[in-house]
Amino acid sequence: MPRLIDHAERDRVIAEAAWTVLTRDGVLAFSVRNVADEAGLATASLRRRFPTQDALRVYCLRLVSERVTARIAALDPATDPATLALSCLEQLLPLDAERRVEMEVFLALASLAPTNPAVRVAYGEAHDAIARVCRSVVELVAGTPDDTAARRVHALVDGLALHLVHQDPAEDTDWAVGILADAVWPLRT
Incomplete structure (x- = not known):
């Protein structure tokens, strides 16, 4: 058998x-x-x-997105909007060992996107998903859509993620959460 x-x-x-x-x-x-x-x-x-190697690359990249999406979906929607927004954005940052590995994988594979059509598609999907989270967060906190604010938040998340993944894993990450909070709280209506 x-x-x-x-x-x-x-x-x-x-x-x-x-x-x-x-x-x-x-x-x-x-x-x-x-x-x-x-x-x-x-x-x-x-x-x-x-x-193919590309099939494996795309799978790994999409798995990062699936894991982030699952963490965001597990957050309590009854939480204060600004706190919920901050919690959503924190899921995109390498603030602990698990998210750091995800970010390292994401960045390594994203580096192939400019020259690899299969990876470019998967990376584009992930980028669009992050943009949607940022737009949703801004709308949640501000009470209205604001594309410029959403792009600022997205750029901030990308920059913080890059800085965090390049710092020593043992270093404190609270500074990044503080910067993120400083960006989210002023959006409140």
Whole structure:
């Protein structure tokens, strides 16, 4: 009788291995072979699920978005609007080990977007999702849409994320939350 494979568990193992390769060895070492080795799988087994390196890259990039989206969806909508807005934006920043890994993966793969059409599409989807969060946050706090304010918040989030991922992981991240709060509170009506 053939062995049944838990595809969701296999995908989790592959993603964990892929993220490890990316964060430990960098984007140049990101290959189906290296990820398969890290996951303890045969390369052919990994290729059945991800036939190309681009398919694996896109999966990893979309997984970051899915995880961020799930965290935002889990927030309590009954929270004060400004507090909820700040909590939503915090989910986009590498404020702890889990989000730092996500950001490192996101940035490593995003660096391929200008020259890789498949990654460019997935990166564009993630960028648009972040823009939607920023627009929603501004509308939630200000009570009205404001594209200019949403772009400012988006730019601030991008900049803070870059600074946070480049600081030592042991350093405090409260400074970034403070800057973010300073940007959100004035939007209140």
